[in-house]
Amino acid sequence: MRMVDLIEKKRDGYALTKEEIEFIIQEYTKDKIPDYQMSAFLMTVFYEDMTDEEITALTLAMADSGEKIDLSSIEGIKVDKHSTGGVGDTTTLVLAPLVASVGVPVAKMSGRGLGYTGGTLDKLESIPGFKIELSDRAFIDEVNKNKVAVIGQSGDLAPADKKLYSLRDVTATVDSIPLIASSIMSKKIAAGADAIVLDVTTGEGAFMKNLEDARRLSHTMVRIGELAKRKTMAVISDMSQPLGKAIGNGLEVVEAIETLQGEGPNDLLEMCYVLGSQMLVLGEKAETLEEARSLLEEAVSSGAAFETFKNMIKNQGGDESICSQPEKLLTAPFKIELPAKKAGVVTQLVANEIGIAAMMLGAGRQTKEETIDYGVGLKLHKKVGEQVEKGESLVTIYSNTEQIEPIKEKLYQNIQIGEAADKPILIHEIITE
Numbered sequence: 001m002r003m004v005d006l007i008e009k010k011r012d013g014y015a016l017t018k019e020e021i022e023f024i025i026q027e028y029t030k031d032k033i034p035d036y037q038m039s040a041f042l043m044t045v046f047y048e049d050m051t052d053e054e055i056t057a058l059t060l061a062m063a064d065s066g067e068k069i070d071l072s073s074i075e076g077i078k079v080d081k082h083s084t085g086g087v088g089d090t091t092t093l094v095l096a097p098l099v100a101s102v103g104v105p106v107a108k109m110s111g112r113g114l115g116y117t118g119g120t121l122d123k124l125e126s127i128p129g130f131k132i133e134l135s136d137r138a139f140i141d142e143v144n145k146n147k148v149a150v151i152g153q154s155g156d157l158a159p160a161d162k163k164l165y166s167l168r169d170v171t172a173t174v175d176s177i178p179l180i181a182s183s184i185m186s187k188k189i190a191a192g193a194d195a196i197v198l199d200v201t202t203g204e205g206a207f208m209k210n211l212e213d214a215r216r217l218s219h220t221m222v223r224i225g226e227l228a229k230r231k232t233m234a235v236i237s238d239m240s241q242p243l244g245k246a247i248g249n250g251l252e253v254v255e256a257i258e259t260l261q262g263e264g265p266n267d268l269l270e271m272c273y274v275l276g277s278q279m280l281v282l283g284e285k286a287e288t289l290e291e292a293r294s295l296l297e298e299a300v301s302s303g304a305a306f307e308t309f310k311n312m313i314k315n316q317g318g319d320e321s322i323c324s325q326p327e328k329l330l331t332a333p334f335k336i337e338l339p340a341k342k343a344g345v346v347t348q349l350v351a352n353e354i355g356i357a358a359m360m361l362g363a364g365r366q367t368k369e370e371t372i373d374y375g376v377g378l379k380l381h382k383k384v385g386e387q388v389e390k391g392e393s394l395v396t397i398y399s400n401t402e403q404i405e406p407i408k409e410k411l412y413q414n415i416q417i418g419e420a421a422d423k424p425i426l427i428h429e430i431i432t433e
């Protein structure tokens with residue numbers, strides 16, 4: 001088999017066989033196919049697309065390119081959740097202990113943030129002492145004992161995806177549904193979950209800017225999961241404005257604590273109930289979504305979800321006192337208010353631009369090598385559709401300096417106030433096939 005022949009075949013619009021796709025991934029992972037040939041192949045996929053069978057073969061070949069986590073010794077149906085990212089997306093911090101408190105094991109491997117998109121690991125590391133690295137044995141033991149653990153992804157998990165992603169980034173082939181879907185699902189399959197719930201975000205703060213692309217990505221990933229014999233479903237959620245009100249690592253942990261106590265933002269809590277209900281049904285802890293939601297609401301009101309969160313922090317070496325004293329995480333020396341310049345209704349909060357403002361403070365990183373300031377960020381006081389008076393604070397800015405005029409200007413440019421606005425629809429669609 002020759003790589004040049006496979007590039008030509010795909011270029012001419014023919015579907016590749018499972019064996020041909022496996023050859024490409026195996027040989028590229030071994031550095032036997034040069035980057036210039038793989039770049040040409042990625043471009044043919046970008047323009048010629050792939051069939052469901054091709055995407056599934058690509059996903060499984062990438063999942064098989066390195067270590068695969070065996071979670072069979074964890075009792076029960078292991079349900080994983082993956083979000084395609086956004087601004088203020090604190091769902092994993094709430095959802096993992098919430099679902100675990102009802103008895104569904106959550107063995108979660110998460111990633112770091114890049115750019116304005118936050119990462120669960122960065123948020124957890126804002127908790128003093130929290131360990132995101134556990135051995136496979138310790139990880140499994142923790143989930144069996146407490147029903148939940150959240151750790152960093154192993155470097156040996158789907159190494160083909162890591163190589164391909166770096167190449168896609170510099171060859172303008174990131175925005176390809178087959179390549180996005182196989183990248184996400186290869187890691188989920190290698191991570192060993194029995195069932196997968198996907199949160200596919202759409203809007204200005206999301207990777208998929210329009211609903212049509214989000215819908216196609218969702219259907220593609222659900223089909224991949226089913227063909228790979230994983231129970232899989234997707235929720236398409238709105239990311240035109242930030243989710244919740246906190247943007248920044250320590251701030252988002254504080255918001256998660258409030259949400260687990262039933263006092264968090266309504267949209268974040270609703271998002272967790274929707275995703276969590278799906279996880280409970282896939283985990284066979286509830287027969288219907290209505291029953292599942294009732295169990296989750298009871299876990300919040302009884303304090304069981306919050307107690308599971310505290311245990312997770314303690315068992316992974318974190319300072320559990322932050323649960324009773326969350327203000328300890330708010331370490332930025334300056335709190336600066338952003339007053340509304342006029343009265344009216346908030347008509348727009350441009351999620352990605354507000355995320356960039358938080359990144360400018362130090363809450364995000366532009367390159368993987370940059371360090372994050374856990375204490376800085378933004379706390380929104382108004383969301384789209386809410387009334388605001390002139391001079392009332394739109395945002396509290398947590399900063400390490402008072403010299404933040406460019407950040408204030410960016411926020412003013414991307415928080416629009418008008419006469420009227422409807423609140424965005426939080427859940428656009430639920431896809432199960």
